[in-house]
Amino acid sequence: xxxxxxxxxxxxxxxxxxxxxxxxxxxxxxxxxxxxxxxxxxxxxxxxxxxxxxxxxxxxxxxxxxxxxxxxxxxxxxxxxxxxxxxxxxxxxxxxxxxxxxxxxxxxxxxxxxxxxxxxxxxxxxxxxxxxxxxxxxxxxxxxxxxxxxxxxxxxxxxxxxxxxxxxxxxxxxxxxxxxxxxxxxxxxxxxxxxxxxxxxxxxxxxxxxxxxxxxxxxxxxxxxxxxxxxxxxxxxxxxxxxxxxxxxxxxxxxxxxxxxxxxxxxxxxxxxxxxxxxxxxxxxxxxxxxxxxxxxxxxxxxxxxxxxxxxxxxxxxxxxxxxxxxxxxxxxxxxxxxxxxxxxxxxxxxxxxxxxxxxxxxxxxxxxxxxxxxxxxxxxxxxxxxxxxxxxxxxxxxxx
Numbered sequence: 127x128x129x130x131x132x133x134x135x136x137x138x139x140x141x142x143x144x145x146x147x148x149x150x151x152x153x154x155x156x157x158x159x160x161x162x163x164x165x166x167x168x169x170x171x172x173x174x175x176x177x178x179x180x181x182x183x184x185x186x187x188x189x190x191x192x193x194x195x196x197x198x199x200x201x202x203x204x205x206x207x208x209x210x211x212x213x214x215x216x217x218x219x220x221x222x223x224x225x226x227x228x229x230x231x232x233x234x235x236x237x238x239x240x241x242x243x244x245x246x247x248x249x250x251x252x253x254x255x256x257x258x259x260x261x262x263x264x265x266x267x268x269x270x271x272x273x274x275x276x277x278x279x280x281x282x283x284x285x286x287x288x289x290x291x292x293x294x295x296x297x298x299x300x301x302x303x304x305x306x307x308x309x310x311x312x313x314x315x316x317x318x319x320x321x322x323x324x325x326x327x328x329x330x331x332x333x334x335x336x337x338x339x340x341x342x343x344x345x346x347x348x349x350x351x352x353x354x355x356x357x358x359x360x361x362x363x364x365x366x367x368x369x370x371x372x373x374x375x376x377x378x379x380x381x382x383x384x385x386x387x388x389x390x391x392x393x394x395x396x397x398x399x400x401x402x403x404x405x406x407x408x409x410x411x412x413x414x415x416x417x418x419x420x421x422x423x424x425x426x427x428x429x430x431x432x433x434x435x436x437x438x439x440x441x442x443x444x445x446x447x448x449x450x451x452x453x454x455x456x457x458x459x460x461x462x463x464x465x466x467x468x469x470x471x472x473x474x475x476x477x478x479x480x481x482x483x484x485x486x487x488x489x490x491x492x493x494x495x496x497x498x499x500x501x502x503x504x505x506x507x508x509x510x511x512x513x514x515x516x517x518x519x520x521x522x523x524x525x526x527x
Contacts, residue, residue: 150192150450150451150452150453151191151192151193151194151446151451151452152222152224152452152453153222154194154195155194155195155196155197155222156191156192156194156195156196156197156224156443156446156452157196157197157198157199157221157222157223157224157225158180158184158196158197158198158199158223158224158225158227158439158442159198159199159200159201159213159214159217159221159223159225159226159227160176160177160180160198160199160200160201160227160228160435161200161201161203161210161213161214161226161227161228161229161234161238162174162176162177162200162201162202162203162228162229162230162253163202163203163204163205163230163231163253164202165202165204166204166205166331166357167205167330167331167355167356167357167358168205168230168231168253168355168356168357169356170356170357170384170386170387170390170426170429171230171253171355171356171384171386171387171429171431172228172230172252172253172429172431172432174424175420175424175426175428175429175432176227176228176230176252176253176431176432176435177198177200178420178423178424178432179420179428179432179433179435179436179439180198180200180227180228180435180436180439181198182419182420182423182436183435183436183439183440183443184196184198184439184443186440187440187443187447191443191446191447192446192447192449192450192451192452194452196443199217199221199223201213203229203231203234205230205231205233205234205330205331206233206234207231207233207234207236207237208237210229210231210234210237210238211237211238211240211241214226214237214238214241214242214247215241215245218241218245218247219245223247224247224248224452224454225247225248225249225250225442226238226241226242226247226248226249226250227249227250227252227435227438227439228250228251228252228253228431228435229249229250229251229252229253229254230252230253230254230431231253231254231301231303232254232255232256232258232259232301232302232303232306233301233302233303234254235249235251235253235254235256235259236254236258236259236263236302239259239263239265239268242265242267242268243265243266243267243268246267246454246455247267247454248267248269248442248454248457248458249265249267249268249269250269250271250435250438250439250442251268251269251270251271251272252271252272252431252432252434252435252438253272253431254270254303255273255274255275255278255303255306255307255355255382256274256275256302256303256306256307257274257275257276257306257310258302258306259274259480260274260477260479260480260481260522260524261479261522261523261524262523262524262525264479264480264522264524264525264526264527265480265526266455266458266480266526267454267455267458268480269438269458269461269476269480269482270480270481270482271434271437271438271482272404272405272430272431272433272434272438272482273382273402273404273430273434273486274481274516275303275306275307275309275310275311275382276310276515276516276517277402277404277486277510277515277516278307278310278311278381278382278402279307279310279311279313279314279381280314280402280486280510280514280515281402281486281487281488281510281515282311282379282380282381282400282401282402282488283310283311283314283315283351283379283381284314284318285400285488285507285508286349286377286379286400287314287315287318287319287320288318290348291320291348291349291377291379292315292318292319292320292321292348293320293321293322293323293346293347293348293349294311294312294315294320294321294322294323294347294348294349294350294351294379295322295323295324295325295326295341295342295345295347295349295350295351296308296311296312296322296324296325296326296350296351296352296353297325297326297328297335297338297339297342297350297351297352297353297354297362298325298326298327298328298353298354299327299328299330299332299353299354299355299358300327300328300329300330301330303355304327304330304353304354305353307353307354307381307382308325308351308353311351311353311381323345323346323347324341324345324347325353326338326341326342328354328358330354330358331356331357331358332358332361333361334361334365335361335362335364335365335366336365336369338362338365339362339365339366339369339371340369342371342376343369343371343374343376347376348376348377349376349377349378349379350366350371350376350377350378350379351379351381352378352379352380352381352382353381354381354382355382355383355384356384356387359380359382359383359387360387360390360391362378363378363380363391363395363396363399364391364395366378367395378399379400380399380400380401381402382402383399383401384429384430384431385403385406385407385427385428385429385430385501385503385504386426386429388491388503388504389426389501389503393491393492393493393494393497393503394494396491396503397491397492397493397494398490398491398493399490399491400488400489400490400507401488401489401490401491401504402486402487402488402489402510403430403486403487403488403489403504404430404433404434404484404486404487405428405429405430405433405434405470405487406430406487406489406504406506407427407428407501408501408502408504409487409506410469412468412469413433413469415469416428416433416436416469417433420432420433427501433469433470434470436470437466437468437469437470437471438482440468441461441464441466441468441476442457442461444464445457445458445460445461445464448460448464461476462476462477462478464476466482466484470484471484471485472484472485474512475512477519477522477527478519478524478526478527479519479522479524479526479527480524481516481522483512483513483515483516484512485509485510485511485512485515486509486510486512486515487506487507487508487509487510488506488507488508488509488510489504489505489506489507490504490505490507491503491504492504492505
C-alpha cells in the first residue's frame, strides 16, 4: 500500500509538472505567421516556397514543441507595407500568432517590426535585405537571418572592383531596399578607389527598363549595378541584353541575384554573372539532402530565402523547447545563446543587434557547357567569412544592442 501511495504521488507530481510546462505556452499553441509575396515580383524568390519551408521545419520538429502543437498560417502581403502591418496586427490580436516569419520586401519588414514591437512578438526576417533592419530600424525582437545589403556589397561589389570594375552606374528600385543596397555598394566601390557616375531610380516593380538601361549605357560606366531583385533584376538583365550592353563592353552586376532568377534567365543569358549567395543547394551532402526534399514538394530547388525560413523557424522552435516557454524575451535570449548549426549555417551567431552572422558565398553563374544537369547553375568562387560579410557588432548603430 505504501508503494502504491508513493507511486500515485509520483504520477500526480509528473502530471502537475506536465501541466505547468503546457501552461508556459500561451494559449496552448505555438503559432507562426508567414507573411510573404505570393504572386508578385518576389514570389519565386520567397512566396509559396517559404510556406513550404516553414511547414517542413514544423514537421521535422515533430509537430509539437514543449508539449504544445505548432501551427503555421500564411498570407500574401502584396509587397505593401500597410497590408502587411494590418495582417500582422490582426494575427497578433485575434489569432494569437507568436512569431511573424519571412517578410520579404524591406518596407514590409519595417512595418511589421512596428507591430512586433507593439505586441512584443518575434519577427524572423528572411527575405528583406536592408542593413538598417539591424541598425537604426532594429527592434529587440527583430531577427535578421539570411543576408543583408552590406554582405551583398562586400561580396559582389568588392570582387568586381578588384577585377577593375571601378566606374559604376546604378539602376535602383525606388524604395528602402534599393536605396540601402546602392548606398552599401557605393561605400565599397569608393573604398576600393572606384567612382559612381550616376543612378536611375525605377518604380517597384517595373516591367520596362528600356529608358533606364539607355541612361546607364550613356554614362559610360564600366559596371551597371542592379540595386533591385527578383522580377526587376530579370527584366533589367533582359533589357540590357536586348540593347547589346554587354557585347558593347559594359558589364552587368546583379547585386541580389537568386537561383530562381538564373533559372528564369537561362544559362545562355546569365553565364558569367557574379553574385553573392547566402545558400546554394549543391554545397554539400546536407544541403543536397534538404533541397531534394524541398524539390519533391515544389518542383524547384530552394532559394536562400526559403532555406533561411526553415533555419530561422527551426532555431526559434529549439529555443522554445529548451526554455519550455514561448515568452518572447526568454525565447530571444535563448536564440542568441545557442549557435545556429544546421544545413543553412554552421556555427552561426545571433548577435544582440538581431543580425544572424554566418558565412556567405561569392558565386559565378556557369556557362551552359559547364553545367552537368538541371539546377547545376553556380560555381563557388570564394567563401566570405561571416564577420567580413556583416562587419563587427561595433559597427552596428542599433540602439538596443
